[in-house]
Amino acid sequence: MNYRISQPNEQVRKAISELSTVPLQEKDQLRCEMKLDHVFTGYYEPTINFLPTYKFDINTDNYDTSEKLRTPSWTDRILYRSKRLKVLNDNQNELETIQTINYSCATNIKFSDHRPVSGLYLVVIKYECDEKLSNRIREELIRESDRIENELIPAIEVNPRPPQIIFNHIRYLDKPNYSLIIKNIGECTCVCTIVPSSISTSFQYLTFSPNPPYTININQEQHINISFDAKTNIKQISDILILHVENGADTFITLDITLDNGPFSLSLDEYPSTYYDNENKKYIYTNDNKFHSEHIIEMINDPPIIFISLIDCLRERNDVNLLFIFNNDIQDSLDLIPIRNQIYENNYDFINYSTPEIFMILLHLLQSLPQPLISYEIQDKMFLNTKEYFLRQDDMTKAVSIIVERLKTKERNLFFRFLILLKKCWPTKEQIQKSNEEYGNIFNIAIDILALSILHEHLDRNQRHAFILACLNEEKKN
Incomplete structure (x- = not known):
């Protein structure tokens, strides 16, 4: 819109500097024309509680300082129109069909010579609801939402199942191995890693080949070799490792080791x-x-x-x-x-x-x-x-x-x-x-x-x- 304020430029700028905009709104050309029903008959605009939105020097808060020195004006507006001004709520109370919640301009957006204007409105509509149809649509949406959500949850299958690492009578310097296979049986790529549990005391003695984390595509498998470096004074280990799946369900791996250190680790x-x-x-x-x-x-x-x-x-x-x-x-x-x-x-x-x-x-x-x-x-x-x-x-x-x-x-x-x-x-x-x-x-x-x-x-x-x-x-x- 190209409606301006019908006052001298100096008076407009002085009123803006004093934040006295009510007199300016009385001289706003659009409002004057709408009051006389010359334009936008039946349309409404909320009270303006912001400064004129045009014309600014780009990337500043300064109104036009060019040779033309344009008069600041409200050239950016939101008008609305409703066939009915009010409706009955439950055949009892009258409600305005459109209620303004917020009408403002974005003063922090400065890349244009205009300030953008926004409005938030509460609109009352009259409708007739088919409860059966509404419930059916709701259930379908819930099922579809659950399906999409489940597809995004990684799922794995671990073999051997359940994963139990058992090494018995391990001698000093032995390096027993355990083979683990992780298969992605979900509908999305999954990322796994093996981490110690909060009670773990032996994780530092384990070696994983290849090293975690593991990115496994749909229907693909990851083969992991877990080895134990038996250079420790500990005689028995009972531990729990966690096969952690990002955004998915974790799997616990039990670890039971008995060691025969012989003369190694004796004082x-x-x-x-x-x-x-x-x-x-x-x-x-x-x-x-x-x-x-x-x-x-x-x-x-x-x-x-x-x-x-x-x-x-x-x-x-x-x-x-x-x-x-x-x-x-x-x-x-x-x-x-x-x-x-x-x-x-x-x-x-x-x-x-x-x-x-x-x-x-x-x-x-x-x-x-x-x-x-x-x-x-x-x-x-x-x-x-x-x-x-x-x-x-x-x-x-x-x-x-x-x-x-x-x-x-x-x-x-x-x-x-x-x-x-x-x-x-x-x-x-x-x-x-x-x-x-x-x-x-x-x-x-x-x-x-x-x-x-x-x-x-x-x-x-x-x-x-x-x-x-x-x-x-x-x-x-x-």
Whole structure:
């Protein structure tokens, strides 16, 4: 509409600045024409409670500042018309057929030289309702809504059913597997993942291949291999995992594992006593405690015979090379199950095994101790509140001396035996540099694993490195 306000521009702008719009509405050309029934006969417009909607400078609240300097006006309007002004409600009360709830303009929309106008109205209509037809339509709409909603709910089928992971008599280093198949039987793509329950204590020991989450298309299957890494001191696990389906129903997976850790995870005091043949000057590599010779002595301060036999076997060899042992290709080729089985059978003759196999099974025995050689209590007392101080090599060397004095006799004995072995196979600076150039940073990987064997994962990595190097009186080589 192009109706304007019949007043001088200056007076209109002054009234707007004073928010005095009632006098302006009396001069509004459209309203004047409608009162005289010259235009829009029978049409109505609510009271205007907003400022003129035209003409603005674009993206501002300023009325026209161009050369034409147009007079602000209400050029944007909403008119309505009804055949009946009022209707009877239940043949009792009269209601206006159209009631204005809101009539306003959008002052925050500024990309045009107009301000858009909007209206909200309550309209009363007269109708005759067929209840049977209405109920039938309602029921059909509900059924259709339920059908559409159900189609959007993911649905899966899991095999084996129900999913129960049961691993019995698992030995240390075993990696038993469980195969799970998830089929999408719904009408939409589903996304699944496997998560621990709130009571889960073993989730960190599980590996999933492929890794979750899993996106499964309609009628497609996802094969999952779940493996358990049996390198833990726990003897029995009863757990619940959750196969979670986004926007769908979850499935519970029970997990029951019994472990036979054998000598792995025993404390040093839980091993059988160590015996020494004083006449033949050698240890007795057996757990049979039925000795009747006066030359057989129980070595109460010595570590378990399994540790002595492994360390002695390595010390007698000339091919103990740390950089070779921790080479990725060598590590990938190792099969420690045969030597592990022999240890379970208390057979400590390791002459037929390779040096890397013997060395790594020794590290596994150390890592499986419930308490590390350097107990958590000693580590906390020495390092807990002095992280920065002991990062200096000379201070760490002093700390090592204090720590050794605090060790129990059996732990100290094993600690020294292990250090003597490490000193024998410790690489030179030239060997480290050459290895790093050819194979990457094997030396730091070796330090990582050796430190974990003695300290377990208690201190931070820098402290563990500094401790190992201080034990061997070495400077860290990058």
